[in-house]
Amino acid sequence: MASVTGDFSKGKVSMVILKLGLPMMLAELVHVLYNIVDRMYIGHMPEGGTLALTGLGICFPLITLIGAFANLFSTGGATLATIARGAKEDRKAERIMGTSFTMLLLIGLLLTGLLYLTAPVTLRWLGGDDETIPTAMGYFRIYVLGTVSVLISLGMNPFISAQGFPKIGMGTILIGAILNIALDPLMIYTMNMGIRGAALATVVSQTASAIWVLGFLRSRRAVLRLTGLHLDWNELKRIVSLGVTGFTFRVTNSITQAIVNIMLKTWGGPLSTIYVGAMSLINSLREIMSLPNSGIVMGGQSVMSYNYGAKLYPRVSKSIRFIFLSGLFVNIVMWLLVMIVPEPLIRIFTSDEQLIRTAVVCARIYFGAFPFMAMQQAGQSTFVSLNYPRYALFFSLLRKIVLVAPLTLLLPNIGLGVHGVFWAEFASQVIGATACFTTMYRVIWRHLRKETNQLIR
Template sequence: MSSAKGDFSRGNVPFLILRLGLPIMLAEIVVVLYNIVDRAYIGHMGETGTFAITGLGVCFPLITLISGFANLFSTGGTTLATIARGEKNDEKAERMMATSFTLLLLIGAALTVILFAFAPFLLELLGGNEESLPYAIEYFRIYVIGTIPVLISLGMNSFINAQGFPKIGMATVILGAVLNIALDPLFIFTFDMGIRGAALATVLSQSASALWVIFFLRSKRPPLRLKRFCIDKAQLPGLLKLGATGFTFKVTSSITQAVVNVMLKGFGGELSTLYIGAMSLINSIREIMSLPNSGVTGAGQNVMSYNYGARKDDRVSACIRFILLSGLLVNTLLWILMLLIPEPIIRIFTDDPELISLTVHCGRIYFGAFPFMALQMSGQTTFVALNRPKQALFFSMLRKIILVTPLTLLLPNIGLGVEGVFWAEFLSQLIGASICFSTMYFTIWRKMLHQKASKEL
């Protein structure tokens, strides 16, 4: 089995990250594009569009939870497999990949049964009201049938990227995205299925992506091949510890989204449906604004893990620097754009003037500290890539559980009203990102910089 493909210990580090990251970023752009098309079709469903887009917003916490399980078994698995490849132990890496795949199948089957059965109860608990709940149930019960394909396409695609095949990984996403974009208008309008058609299009497109991933990983092209089902008990604790970071981030995001919906429903009064709809649109915009950072950190994590396994600290340090500086630059530019001209983006999703006005106002509060997210991402990525599960897990919990959720509950009750929900995100980004990056700098990066300076003397 050859290990030449995906050797990240040589070459210019920023160029290497960009070479790996650009296909990932392009793939994610396509994902966001089909999410935009999906939500734009739903938002423009005549008189019911606003209620339908709000119903979709009610589903977000559960959809986020499902993707969290993909992170649980793929983030740790990918990191440990990449470290093993850096150590030239491909057999160990291959067992790690097979373990991740087996666990994704098992948890996917369990989630399908549980979430389908309890969908009405959970969606009402998450903020669904008499206007939005019927749409939420229609969408989610179809979406949840595709849980296994969603987990496979999200979770196992990271093993393709980590082996140095970013274009194949990009093709995974593009395949699903193009199919979804083609099927959306057919099911929603031609077959008059409404929001159920949007869910069915998503399930079919994710199924196609999952089959593509399995076909490639079982082929002879990648160094690591998917040959069997297995659970490597020796590596399982490490997988779960590292995977817990991404999983906790998704679970805490899900909890936060649920708390946000409940608080918007409680403090929004007659406008509660509009406020939940505005938050749904803000979440869609955040996906767009997070794309550049996501692509760079995803590629940077793989390069860091490989060089950490190969004991090349100077290249690890170069990865951290590039992720940080590129993130600060791009996030600041996007933040300025969001402050100055948010309306054209919002109009993609809805033509309701009241919803547009509300989203503009609330979005400027919500994204107020967005540049600081570059600090959060560079710190968090470093902890995961360098196999520091305790720190990675803590900082996943810090912003969402320790900061944003309590602030979401507190601020509306101390005079800020419904706008306090949006101020909570601003404050949590500012505080959480600063603490995360400072800890990473003083415990990891500063030591590497001092070691490099000592060698140069």
């Protein structure tokens, strides 16, 4: 079976993607759950729950930035390693994996020191004030101590799934999630640590996940084995060239989150803390809504990369079609839920009635064009999987830097007020996703058809 042997050239394409993607989706579900459980416990704290959620929202840009570095080396490294495996070059694939691991370790150590020391100033730049800085600092300075573990668990886990061991990859997330869910109430309530307890629970959980990842990749079960620190400069250039797309997407997302927080503080008036808290809840909802497609996209990327390396172009085309159609169906279902019954979803995170009323209105605007994101996901994942880094980078920049950031600054000033911040996301989804998918169709889909016809001849 493809999911066991790592040979993605056999079997019905949709079934191979599902066999690979469903365990990844379950792993992502558990990962999202322990992020969500964090926010549920924080939001329902007897004293200061809304303020704590807002403080956590101030930290989001920096947490996203840390994840961006994991994405830089995991996306490029895992994709190139999978292409090498498809071409039967396992030794080369191991060099790629070793180089990615070494860079994750070095970057993790550097970020730990830098972010810990600069946290007070940085959090204030990101929209923190005298009311929210203490809670934001309480969370972030503990969270940042687990940076190396976060980078290893997030950055190396794709190499496990790319080898055809999605259940082992799911185990990475399960271990961390179960620990986090168990430790959260203990540390937040029983030990009376509040938001600092949530951060400590996350650090312990991510460390356990990192140990699991390294244990498997160094074992004899792994197809590609991690034998130690290794740095191949030629491979590093290729990894960064391809991974810079996902990295840029997350960095620009971090920048956008910072701009959003600042604009909400500026235009929210006396309710600015409520609006930042509402955006924090919306980010949590987005994680839940994006979840079903995440596993399919990750599974589809591995299948596309492998078959592209093996020159099995019809299977690549079928993968793209399946990712798009399944993603569109899921996104429409999620969109209907938020449009029709947003309040029960928001009550998961808070019992503050004012925050709930505000978040309901803002969520309906923010997610108004969510079905379009199926086009963005299909286009972006195809560019990355088939080694088209320039296109992938361009469309990452287009949506976040060219569209979201300027619109976030502009729309509140032309009569939309604080709600203009949420309309910016709506507009960017429509424009950016349509442009990305159309370009993918014209550039890659037609190329695959041409290559297929040449092989038939």
